[in-house]
Amino acid sequence: MIHTHKKLSLCPDLETAQTHGVHEECGVFGIYDTDGGDVASSVYYGLCSLQHRGQESCGIAVTDTSGASGNIRFHKDLGLVQEVFKAETIGGLHGNLGVGHVRYSTTGATTRENAQPLVLNYIKGTLALAHNGNLVNANELKKELVYGGAIFQTTTDSEMIAYYIARERVHTKSVEEALLKTAKKIRGAYGLVVMSPRKLMALRDPWGLKPLCLGKRENSYIVTSESCALHAVGAEFIRDIEPGELVTIHQDGTITSDKSLQQEQRAHCIFEYIYFARLDSVIDGIKVYDARIRAGHALAKAYPAEADIVTGVPESGLTAARGYAQCAGIPFEIAFYKNSYIGRTFIKPTQKERVSGVKLKLNVLEPVVRGKRIVLVDDSIVRGTTMANLIQMLKKAGAKEVHVRISAPPFLYPCYYGTDVPSNEQLIASSHTVEEIRQIIGADSLGYMKIEDLQTMVGKLGICKACFDNHYPIKNEEIQ
The missing domain is CATH 3.40.50.2020 (Rossmann fold)
Structure with missing residues (x-):
């Protein structure tokens, strides 16, 4: 079933995932065809190539930047990419800007409600977000939002990121500014792909814990977790998105970069090279093979x-x-x-x-x-x-x-x-x-x-090996 987003309707569940130690390893994919062609099939193939990063749920959200409504069509469910998406489903997702997500969680929060991308309707329009990573200050953030009147539809910390973007957007001139302000509130690991009615944004955490890269196919620009997903859609690798960098792809095909969140220290996850990443991927200049x-x-x-x-x-x-x-x-x-x-x-x-x-x-x-x-x-x-x-x-x-x-x-x-x-x-x-x-x-x-x-x-390359030596680059104060 294809959904046209006017108001997201999901069953509320206020149980915090962080309480149960939820840790995710996911894959994100975003594409913007500035020539106006449909991108759902490309997102599908990109997600298939990222299937190793998450096998529990997946989703695709698209919008047509030539329209005035800013409506987002999306479909997501539990299961593998090839199980969730059939030809008729992909055929109903019309739009030249899209994001996709494959998800894996480690506790009982394996529900359709937690499948991504998260799709929001808020005062400034619509927003779709796909997140790979985990926040260490999720309880603190959620408490602030709940006391501010927020009603949560999922048990993921990704929803908190979306809420903060929406809240900050009311007081900013652009969604990029709102995203940067949100990034200053959240602590942890994240590779974020965010879709607004006219822009595709990718933000990587300042430590570089989660991978993210940029590619190009003719007049389409792609951001994704691994370079193998670029090859799957016939795109060329341009570069890795730097830790702490926000990349924005605009409707006219221009790309802007903001590096105001960058820091000198880096802590790339060593387990990407040991296990997670696909063998044919190149992450931060290092060939996984x-x-x-x-x-x-x-x-x-x-x-x-x-x-x-x-x-x-x-x-x-x-x-x-x-x-x-x-x-x-x-x-x-x-x-x-x-x-x-x-x-x-x-x-x-x-x-x-x-x-x-x-x-x-x-x-x-x-x-x-x-x-x-x-x-x-x-x-x-x-x-x-x-x-x-x-x-x-x-x-x-x-x-x-x-x-x-x-x-x-x-x-x-x-x-x-x-x-x-x-x-x-x-x-x-x-x-x-x-x-x-x-x-x-x-x-x-x-x-x-x-x-x-x-x-x-x-x-x-600066690496994070905390699961082996107990030296965490970002302290998790909620469990100390």
């Missing part, structure tokens, strides 16, 4: 093993495994068949779904592993369930030894900036030594990436 190869090299130097083959857990463990094999001089082999139609186990919302997801998703190639000593590389161990299952599967298929190498240090602390790292009690490394973890998962040896080696993945 090269970063993972370097991670494998570091692991091989730190934790050599006498083995017959090196293999990786599909997909994100494969490249680090190839890097390990290159450095160690051990043959690299594919040991698992992956069912591509099953979603990522790391971003399944419940433990039961994670366990069943592993068995559905991967099957061991017995001729490859039988009688072999294996180095098995993966990107992380969070709860330990997935790795224990994989080792059991390999040994059942005849593997003599399984030596596990992890291209991330042990997860010891939660992430407050929008990555699915759960509370400490759910992190296996927070209550067990490396030797204890090795025994629990059934590995013959276990080696984690050393924290000091993380920097080798990304050169001189």
